[in-house]
Amino acid sequence: MILEKEQINRYLRHIIMPEISGPGQKKLLDSLVVIQSETAEDSAPLLYYLAAAGVGHINLVLQDEQGWEMLSGRLSDLNSDVSITFGYKLSDKIPADSLTFKIILGSEVYVANSLINKVDTSMPMIIAMNRDWEGYIQVFKQREQMESAISELQGAVQHRTVQPKEENSMGRIFSTCLLGTLTAIESIKLILDIGTSAENPFDFNLLSMSFNNHEKNNLTSTNFFAPTTDACSKPANSRGLADYKALVVGTGGLGSPAAYALVKAGIGTIGLVDYDTVDISNLNRQILHSTSRMGLPKVDSAEIFLQQLNPDVIIIKHPTNFNADNALEIISGYDVIIDGVDNFPTRYLLNDACYLKKKPMLEAGVAAFDGMGLTIIPDESMCYRCIFPTIPAPGAIPSCSESGVLGPVPGVMGFIEACEAAKLLTAQGTLLTNNLLAFDALDINFEVLQLEKNPQCALCGNSPSIRELKDYKFVCKT
């Protein structure tokens, strides 16, 4: 067999997609990525998602190794298929025809300093940098284009007057999470030669929820290098997140990154709802869990990870099936609810419960290479039913088949949910209310679709017909 039996189960969600399949997963396992980063902290989201996806050989150059020990243990427990070496020791185990490439990732100051020196253009390269709330990615595939493009980038980063870095600010935490995850996606696309790479500059601003693919390599036209960039015009709520309670319903592909980012950003209390146990096929994307915790209830596995990440966070576990009988009671103790569920019946139930209890809800869904997100404030903005009034009929949606998803895609959407939750709680930035975010990982493209509350909505419209919760069920007709 092309992969070992355990690997087929581990990467099931990748192998099932024709764009990857078994040979593609083999390519990922055979590849080597050299990552140059400032701190273990900065590289963590990228490393979690590369390791989970099975990018087999990682060579790490860290300027500051603080925190590496704990991260290293977690990465090898997440996926022991992946070997991580230190300091430009290019492994001789790499097959000759596999791809070797380099990533420079970190704060704009760090990346600027890295680019001052002569850059090795012998292999493809991804440059990824960020500051509070904002990030920038560019992929360089061709050697010829690399030198001129890099010198332009060198110029642009050096001409910026850079603010002194605020360590571990909320904005930096969220931009680091999204930047690392998007960089993992660009890495996988590069290895598999699929989709459209960010060969032209891509930048994002999580505070204003703007995502831009710039057509030409004209850096001054990008938002990231625009001279007037002032990301933090509105001061954050000084209390931060410490007094707030967030509930994550589902601790899987979406719930993992959402809980990770919120705990990292200092949420006071996090509630976790999941009745499931950790399975090997979760581990290509569910970064809270690990190989040694397979078989454990997911809420227990997540607790171990999150408590270590931030010993101060209060964790409340709800190891139960979320249903019409317990939904209202579970959500009642929280300030904000994050949808991390993987099926339509629970998604509709959660939407209805949050509206009836007047709880703000962060919504996201993923499939294959695509994701969508929406922020819902009851009565103020549209709900999930305003766009998708009724639960899809059994048959319209795969119900008894395994479905594929690229590991870091739910990572992107879960981090966006967490970021929206933090902005909502601390009253800063522009929210995705009445705005549906659609993400296409293959083209690294985000579209924001402006929509309106539906007056005919059966839940939040002018004459609502849904006044209490009901369980919805899918039956697989065999």
Next chain:
Amino acid sequence: MYNDIVLDHFSDPRNVGQIDNADGIGEVGNPVDGDKIKIYIKLDNNILTDIRFKTLGCGAAIAASSMVTVMAKGRNLDECMKITNEDVAKALGGLPPEKLKCSNIAADALHAAISDYRHKLADER
């Protein structure tokens, strides 16, 4: 859940892809499960010389598609029409019961490709 033969064909599918100037194309989909199988065939003198598939679906559907292409390649059309979904499942060493109806439809796709070829042939005459 799957046996070794299924895992092998699922993770390393044979004859995957498409044939640009195919003599026949067959497509079947199972609306309940969401599995979709498309099979392309190329013929020479009534013998199936090339066969490719594209499948969107679960592991069982991908493995069944791969297996049916292996079983059909090099056979004549009458022999191919006799290959049943049950034969495919048997060659795979069995499929989980819940997958037998939902995903074991690759032989139907092969038959559809052959019918497509025969219709085209009839139209030409």
